[in-house]
Amino acid sequence: MIPVVIGVAGGTGSGKTTVANRILEQVGAEHIAYIPHDAYYKDLRHLPPEERAKVNFDHPDSLDTELMASHLRALRAGEAVQIPQYDFTTHTRAAETVKVAPAPIIIVEGILIFAEPERRELFDVRLYVDTAADIRLIRRLERDVQDRGRTFQAVIAQYLRTVRPMHLEFVEPSKRYADVIIPQGGFNQVAIKMVAAQIRGLLEDGN
Numbered sequence: 296m297i298p299v300v301i302g303v304a305g306g307t308g309s310g311k312t313t314v315a316n317r318i319l320e321q322v323g324a325e326h327i328a329y330i331p332h333d334a335y336y337k338d339l340r341h342l343p344p345e346e347r348a349k350v351n352f353d354h355p356d357s358l359d360t361e362l363m364a365s366h367l368r369a370l371r372a373g374e375a376v377q378i379p380q381y382d383f384t385t386h387t388r389a390a391e392t393v394k395v396a397p398a399p400i401i402i403v404e405g406i407l408i409f410a411e412p413e414r415r416e417l418f419d420v421r422l423y424v425d426t427a428a429d430i431r432l433i434r435r436l437e438r439d440v441q442d443r444g445r446t447f448q449a450v451i452a453q454y455l456r457t458v459r460p461m462h463l464e465f466v467e468p469s470k471r472y473a474d475v476i477i478p479q480g481g482f483n484q485v486a487i488k489m490v491a492a493q494i495r496g497l498l499e500d501g502n
Contacts, residue, residue, distance in 0.1 A: 296399050296501025298328075298371050300417060301494070303404040304473070305424030306466050307353075307458055308434030310480020314424050315404045317481055321491035326498055328370050328398040332405025335359045336381045338388040347386040348449075353461035355407050360414060363403070366395075367417055373397045383443045399501055400494055406462075409469035422490065423473035424480045 305311045312331075319327055335358050339347040351357060366376040377392035409415050409423070432454060439445045470476065477486045 296497075298397065298399055298401050299419045299494075299497055300367060300371070300401045300403065301420045301422065302408045302415075302418035303402060303422045303424065304406065304409045304466070304469060305426065305480070306428075306431050306462050307406055308431035308438070309424040309426040310434075310482070311404045311406070311424045313481030314422070314477060314487060315402050317487045318402065318491050318494065321488065322400065322494050322498070326398055327400045327402055328395050330363065330366065330370075330378060330395065330401065330403045332358060332360075332363060332403060332408055334379050334381055334393075335363045336386070336388075339386040340388075342386075344385075350386070351457045351461065353406070353457045353465075355410055355414075355465065358405075358407065360411075364414075364417060367401065367403070370395070370397045370401055399498055406466050407469075409472050410465040415469075415472050421473045421475075423470045423476045425470065425476050425478050426480045 303311050303315050315329065319329065336352065337357060337359050339350060342350075362379075366378060369376050375394055375396045378395055380389040380391055380393060381387075382389055403418070407414075408418070409421060415421065435454065435458070436447065436450050439450045440447060475486070475490065477483050477490075481487070
């Protein structure tokens with residue numbers, strides 16, 4: 296079958312990764328090539344550390360989406376790709392990459408994947424995970440403090456400076472282009488089961 300590319304978008308902390316992982320569990324990871332858009336942040340090792348922290352990581356220009364698009368084209372053509380690994384504590388790419396093999400279903404997850412017309416065209420199916428702003432902020436705080444070594448004050452400052460404004464400018468408006476909106480993220484078992492059932496149907500039709 297021709298690979299089907301599914302995009303999973305939504306604001307920071309909305310539960311996109313949880314939704315993607317639930318789909319992998321219910322459909323079977325062996326049928327899915329998983330691509331996190333976060334892996335394609337541009338390498339900032341050419342900047343001093345204090346300058347890296349000032350970059351707007353919530354703007355589309357902060358990501359090498361052209362590289363991601365080329366990887367999607369390769370996967371569609373049946374070729375394996377080596378996706379970058381990004382270190383969010385230093386804002387640099389690791390020397391190692393991760394091999395992703397082609398599969399009949401390709402899932403791409405990220406906050407900005409529907410923000411631009413040419414990016415939306417990469418996807419056959421578009422899912423948007425819709426979660427309340429206060430819940431998303433709490434999850435963002437927990438993740439960045441626990442997993443990325445940032446202070447509470449730094450996370451709040453970044454949220455007010457770039458995360459919230461860019462969400463309102465790019466992420467929230469992109470919801471209108473979704474084929475399916477999933478409220479409550481990974482907690483919405485009904486929606487996830489329905490999406491997983493549809494994907495399994497695609498796999499059966501392709502066999």
